[in-house]
Amino acid sequence: MPFAIVVQGQLLGEAGKINPAQLHGAFFTLLTDPQLRQEAHEMSGRKAFTLSPLTVSGTGRAWFRVSFLQDHFYANFVQYFLESQVPRVSLGAAELHVERVISSPGRWSGYASYDELLAKARPERELTLEFRSPTAFRQGDLVTPLPLPKLVFQSYLQRWEQFSPVRLPADLVERAERGLGVARHNIQTRPFFDGHGLVPGFVGRVTFMIKGLDDELARQLNLLADYAFYAGTGWKTTHGMGLTRRVTGR
Numbered sequence: 001m002p003f004a005i006v007v008q009g010q011l012l013g014e015a016g017k018i019n020p021a022q023l024h025g026a027f028f029t030l031l032t033d034p035q036l037r038q039e040a041h042e043m044s045g046r047k048a049f050t051l052s053p054l055t056v057s058g059t060g061r062a063w064f065r066v067s068f069l070q071d072h073f074y075a076n077f078v079q080y081f082l083e084s085q086v087p088r089v090s091l092g093a094a095e096l097h098v099e100r101v102i103s104s105p106g107r108w109s110g111y112a113s114y115d116e117l118l119a120k121a122r123p124e125r126e127l128t129l130e131f132r133s134p135t136a137f138r139q140g141d142l143v144t145p146l147p148l149p150k151l152v153f154q155s156y157l158q159r160w161e162q163f164s165p166v167r168l169p170a171d172l173v174e175r176a177e178r179g180l181g182v183a184r185h186n187i188q189t190r191p192f193f194d195g196h197g198l199v200p201g202f203v204g205r206v207t208f209m210i211k212g213l214d215d216e217l218a219r220q221l222n223l224l225a226d227y228a229f230y231a232g233t234g235w236k237t238t239h240g241m242g243l244t245r246r247v248t249g250r
Helices: 022-028 032-040 071-083 114-120 150-163 171-181 215-231
Strands: 001-011 049-051 059-068 088-091 094-102 126-135 137-139 142-144 181-187 203-211 244-247
Touching: 001 071, 001 088, 022 032, 022 049, 022 088, 032 071, 059 071, 059 094, 059 181, 059 215, 071 094, 088 114, 114 215, 126 215, 137 150, 150 171, 150 215, 171 181, 171 215, 181 215, 215 244
Parallel strands: none
Antiparallel strands: 001 059, 001 094, 049 059, 088 094, 126 203, 126 244, 137 142, 181 203
């Protein structure tokens, strides 16, 4: 079952010196089971978790978000916050004093089983995604900072295939490519510092249109768009890139 958790608190120390690599490292210290920590480290292919960047207000209030594509990681992660009297996350020269851990449905938190995601998917012909943190796709030695429909939906399908017990057609995106396009967008280029260097990316909203495809194929694309909330989009999602949610009136 996928989960998305928001961790909120007060940041003390030098916020300006925090980089995504420190939050990535801190995540592993919050997995209290050494075997799970090793499993998360050594997992081949795509990882079963994503991390957002740390967002800090002018008053030092801060939050970050973790999503899990397998529920055994979720249970172990929240154990630290349940058992610690004063939960803290060490971030180099700074420290986040945790006050709330939110998993109930909200803007960036929530949960749903793979079966539930499948059951609620509808064959809607337009779907809008918000890319909150810089998003990009790695293609060989090249980085593509554009929401090309095939790259976007293929990234979701690959994660779904790796972690979901519910099967989807392996050629889903190839079959849909002729009828899947961008209807409109409001995006801008925004580089992302990954702790080592700047990675080109984009942020903003994109509305994709589905045209000339049967309802079942359209429903499967809508399912993948819903899954983006947990899976993230594209490259370096475990370091803060690709934080995504579907914007919908449902």
